[in-house]
Amino acid sequence: MPAKQLAQMIKESDNIVFFGGAGVSTESGVKDYRSKDGIYNTEKDFGVPPERILSRSFFAENPEVFYDFYRKYFMSDVKPNSAHKALAKLEEMGKLRAVITQNVDNLHFAAGSKNVIELHGNTREFYCNSCKADMPYADAMNAITNGGVPRCVHCAGAVRPRVVMYEEKLHEGVPELAMGYIANADMLIVGGASLLVNPAASFIRFFGGKHFVIINKQETPYDYRAELIVRENIGELLERTMGEYGRL
Ligand SMILES: [Zn+2]
Incomplete structure (x- = not known):
């Protein structure tokens, strides 16, 4: 046994x-975006595979799409x-x-x-992708749950979670x-x-x-x-x- x-x-x-x-x-x-269903649904809904959406270069160009994906896969209420x-x-x-x-x-x-x-990395900490300034968790989540991209108060750059993306060490x-x-x-x-x-x-x-x-x-x-x-x-x-x- x-x-x-x-x-x-x-x-x-x-x-x-x-x-x-x-x-x-x-x-x-x-939800596992790496599962067959996850990859299939991502390609169907977003036109690109999850590895692309979760990459450094994609975030820089398309933070809106990144956060659409984020809301779908990273914000389920789980215990x-x-x-x-x-x-x-x-x-x-x-x-x-x-x-x-x-x-x-x-x-x-x-x-x-x-x-x-x-x-x-983690999804508790957020920082600006441009000037690297931290953003409080509650402020970032507020913008994300309202359907948008959190924006830096200093430079208006897109704010990102402190996760390791594809193309990053x-x-x-x-x-x-x-x-x-x-x-x-x-x-x-x-x-x-x-x-x-x-x-x-x-x-x-x-x-x-x-x-x-x-x-x-x-x-x-x-x-x-x-x-x-x-x-x-x-x-x-x-x-x-x-x-x-x-x-x-
Ligand atoms: Zn900034």
Whole structure:
């Protein structure tokens, strides 16, 4: 039984790192523009694929379209699921050291996690694409929910969320931080991630600890290295695992 196996590994570990992808959020109902439906609908509605809309050069020319897309995919009213909650609990128990996520939806913090490394930035902070001045979150959201583009009070430039767009590098210091946690971990749990998107996926190679677990519905390029592979919903699995852990 994978939940029992996983619980046993957690018991033996005290420096666990979780690396999560889109699958962690989709179980909360976050829409995945990278899914077949998401890509298809984006091409149908906007005439271009999501990777183009979420790129640096596209934003500079078409902030209106960017925010139409943003309203559709980044503003659903979602709550943390069992996976987010279990990870927050493991951190509180002193078992888990860091959550490294490719998601920008804030759900790990909402669940109570403290040490969250957001590889692709976040949607809590906004700044001007021209003069780089910060804009308070409430002001940016006000403009976005009213159907427009938030505009800088200093230069009227288009204001953007602090997410990493296509054609951009990860934020300074973030890759090193993530790799450091992975390199020092005694257990690595990958969840809801295809591990196809580099450079983030390549960080997995730095793991040299004891237990390597992959929880993902599809195969990943790193499956051959995993001690345990589980093709189930990560929320349900981690919930059962926490139950099994309590019985050890
Ligand atoms: Zn500005």
